Amino acid sequence: xxxxIIGTGSYLPKKILTNKNLESxxxxxxxxxxxxxxxxxxxxxxDTESTSSMxxxxxxxxxxxxxxxxxxxxxxxxATTTPDQIFPSTACIVQNKLNIVAPAFDVxxxxxxxxxxxxxxxxxxxxxxxKNILVxxxxxxxxxxxxxxxxxxxxxxxxxxxxxxSADSSQGIISSHIHADGQYNDLLxxxxxxxxxxxxxxxxxxxxxxxxxVDETLLNNxxxxxxxxxxxxxxxxxxIIKAAAKKLSLPLDQVVITVDNHANTSAASIPLALNExxxxxxxxxxxxxxxxxxxSGFTWxxxxxxx
Ligand code: UT7
Numbered sequence: 013x014x015x016x017i018i019g020t021g022s023y024l025p026k027k028i029l030t031n032k033n034l035e036s037x038x039x040x041x042x043x044x045x046x047x048x049x050x051x052x053x054x055x056x057x058x059d060t061e062s063t064s065s066m067x068x069x070x071x072x073x074x075x076x077x078x079x080x081x082x083x084x085x086x087x088x089x090x091a092t093t094t095p096d097q098i099f100p101s102t103a104c105i106v107q108n109k110l111n112i113v114a115p116a117f118d119v120x121x122x123x124x125x126x127x128x129x130x131x132x133x134x135x136x137x138x139x140x141x142x143k144n145i146l147v148x149x150x151x152x153x154x155x156x157x158x159x160x161x162x163x164x165x166x167x168x169x170x171x172x173x174x175x176x177x178s179a180d181s182s183q184g185i186i187s188s189h190i191h192a193d194g195q196y197n198d199l200l201x202x203x204x205x206x207x208x209x210x211x212x213x214x215x216x217x218x219x220x221x222x223x224x225x226v227d228e229t230l231l232n233n234x235x236x237x238x239x240x241x242x243x244x245x246x247x248x249x250x251x252i253i254k255a256a257a258k259k260l261s262l263p264l265d266q267v268v269i270t271v272d273n274h275a276n277t278s279a280a281s282i283p284l285a286l287n288e289x290x291x292x293x294x295x296x297x298x299x300x301x302x303x304x305x306x307x308s309g310f311t312w313x314x315x316x317x318x319x
Contacts, residue, residue, distance in 0.1 A: 014184030015130075015137040015145075017319060019078025019176035020287040023069035024274070025057040031166070038162035045166050050250025054169025054275035056154045062096045064105040066172035067150035070283070071110060074174035077291075080144055085176070087145040088116035089133055091125030091279035093202075093308075094152045102150065112146070122200075123246050123307025124190070125149060125279030130177070130303070130315050131188035137179050148174040149279035158206040167248075168207070169275035173283025183298075183318040187232055189225065190313035200308040218248070218306040219255045225304055226259050229314045237261055239300050242289065246305035247271035247281040256304065268294070278307065295319055 030053045031042035045051050057066065067090055075082055090103040095118060103116035121128040126149035136142040150172035157165045177184075196217060200209045222245075230237060237260045245253050247270050257267045268285040277284060282303050289295045297319060304314040 013138055013140065014180045014182065015134040015177040016180035016184030017175050017317070018080070018178045019074045019076070020174070020283065020290045021070045021073025021075070021077060022171065022173045022284050022287040023066045023073065024055040024171045024284070025061055025066070027056045027058060028053050029056045034166050037159060038165060040162045040166055049167060050271050051166065051275045052272045055171055057152050057170040061152070063092050063094050063150045063152045064096045064102045066152070066170065067102060067106050067148045067174070068109050070150065070172035070174040071106060071146055071148055074146065074176050078176035078178070080176060080178070082110050082112050084144045085112045085146045086114045087133065087136055087142045088112055088114055089119055089129045089145065089147050091119045091121070091129040091149045092151055093120055093122050093125065093278055094155060106148065121307065121311040122309055123248065123276070123278045123281070124305040124309070124311035124313050126282045127188070127303060127305045127313035127315055128190055128311070130185065131190050131313065133177050134185045134188055137177060143179045145177045146174060147177055148172060149281070149283045151278045151280045153278060156202060156205065156207050163211060164207045164209055167276050169277050171274055171277045171280045171284050173280050173287050175283055175286065186316045186318060187229065188313065188315045189229055189232065190311070192309050192311045194309060196310045215249065215252065217310065218252050221310070221312050222252070222256050222304060222306055223259050225312055225314050226256065226302070229302065229316050233316060240302050241266065241299035242295055242301045243267045244282055244286050244289070244301055244303045246307070247274060247285060248276045248306070260302070
C-alpha cells in the first residue's frame with residue numbers, strides 16, 4: 013500500500029515583517045539578507061496566534077482540499093519544535109479542536125520534522141495500521157528569537173502547512189530516508205529559549221549532507237536524477253536550495269521556492285511550499301517530487317513520491 017497525498021493546506025499569519033522593517037531593529041540591511049539568504053520578508057504570528065491555532069487552520073484547509081471528512085482521519089502527527097506547551101502535545105490540541113477521534117502525537121526533529129513525520133506516517137499506512145493521516149508542520153519561531161541578534165532574527169518566520177496522506181494501491185510515497193547525528197548539537201541549538209547558531213558551519217555541513225542525501229535517495233530507488241519533476245526543499249537559505257538543485261541538474265523553475273516570502277519556518281517550510289505549488293497548479297498528478305530537509309540535531313532526510 014502507498015501513502016498518497018490527497019490534500020494540502022497552509023496558514024500564514026497576516027502580519028508581515030520585511031527586511032526593511034528589520035533594518036530599524038538591528039544592524040542589518042535588506043541587501044545583506046537578500047544576498048546571503050534570499051529572504052525578503054517573513055510572516056510573524058500575533059500573540060493570539062499559536063502553533064496549534066496555525067496548525068488547525070492549515071489542517072482545515074488540507075481536509076477541505078482532500079474531500080474526506082475529519083471523521084475519516086485515523087492518526088494525527090504534528091511536526092513542531094515550538095509546541096504551545098510541553099504537554100499536552102500540539103497534536104492533541106489539534107485533534108480535540110477538529111473533533112478527530114484518533115491517536116495524536118508530536119514529532120520533534122527541528123527543521124527535518126516534517127520529513128520525519130511523513131516517514132512515520134508512511135510506515136503506518138504501509139503496514140495497514142492507518143488509512144487517512146493528517147500530517148502537519150507548524151512553527152512559531154518568533155517566540156524563540158533574540159530580536160537583538162542580527163545573525164538569527166532575520167532568518168526565521170512563522171506558519172503552518174498540512175497534508176492528508178491516504179492509503180492508495182497505485183502510487184504515493186516511493187521511499188523515505190531519515191538520519192541523525194548528534195555530534196554537531198552545539199552548532200544549532202536553543203539555549204535559554206533562544207536560537208543559537210554557528211551559521212557558517214551549519215551551512216557547510218548542510219550543503220554536503222544534502223548532496224549525499226540526493227545520491228542515497230536516487231540510488232535506493234535505482235532512479236536517475238532526470239526522473240525528478242520537482243524539488244520541494246526545506247527553505248533555510250536560497251544558496252543551500254540552489255546547491256541541491258545544481259546537484260540534481262534541475263533548473264530553478266522546477267524547484268519550489270518560498271524562502272523569499274516565508275523565511276525559514278522550520279518544520280512548516282516543506283508543507284507550506286508543497287501547498288503553494290499544488291494549489292497554483294505547478295505540481296501535477298503523477299509527477300515525481302523530491303522533498304528534503306536538514307536541521308538541528310543534526311537531522312536530515314528525504315521523501316521521494318509520485319504525486
Ligand atoms: O534550517 C536549519 C538549518 N539552518 C541552516 O541551514 C542555516 C545555514 N546557514 C546559513 O544559512 C548562513 O550561514 C547564514 C545566512 C546564517 C549566514 O550567512 P554567511 O554567508 O554564512 O555569513 P557569516 O555567518 O559568515 O557572516 C558573514 C558576516 C559577518 O561579519 P564579518 O565577521 O565578516 O565582519 C557577520 O557578522 O556577516 C555578518 N552578519 C550580518 N551582517 C548584516 C551576520 N548576520 C548579519 C546580518 N546583517 N543580519
